[in-house]
Amino acid sequence: MGIQDQRVLMAALSIALRAQVNDLDGADVDALVSQADELLAHDAPLFREITGFATQYAMVRFDADALAEAGAQLRRAVELGAVPMPPDLGRVDIHG
Numbered sequence: 001m002g003i004q005d006q007r008v009l010m011a012a013l014s015i016a017l018r019a020q021v022n023d024l025d026g027a028d029v030d031a032l033v034s035q036a037d038e039l040l041a042h043d044a045p046l047f048r049e050i051t052g053f054a055t056q057y058a059m060v061r062f063d064a065d066a067l068a069e070a071g072a073q074l075r076r077a078v079e080l081g082a083v084p085m086p087p088d089l090g091r092v093d094i095h096g
Contacts, residue, residue, distance in 0.1 A: 005046070008035055008039050008050075012046065012074060012077075012078050013078045016075035018071070019057070019068065020068045021068075022068065026057070032050060032054070053074045056070040
């Protein structure tokens with residue numbers, strides 16, 4: 001994972017946590033989408049999660065519970081994105 005990916009991960013985590021406590025505005029979400037668009041491949045799972053969150057935000061921004069759930073989903077995606085892929089993942093003698 002490169003430094004660019006880590007920057008997007010940390011920005012997405014910040015947005016996710018702020019969504020969970022209902023302390024978020026559209027400009028922050030737009031900034032995250034712009035950063036992801038600039039730094040991530042468009043087929044990257046985190047990019048898809050970020051753009052999906054932005055769509056959710058537009059629909060639920062006035063519903064604190066739904067926004068908190070969308071934030072929790074983005075946080076889970078960030079947590080998964082932060083786990084490095086093991087270099088030996090293709091080895092069937094180790095991983096079956």
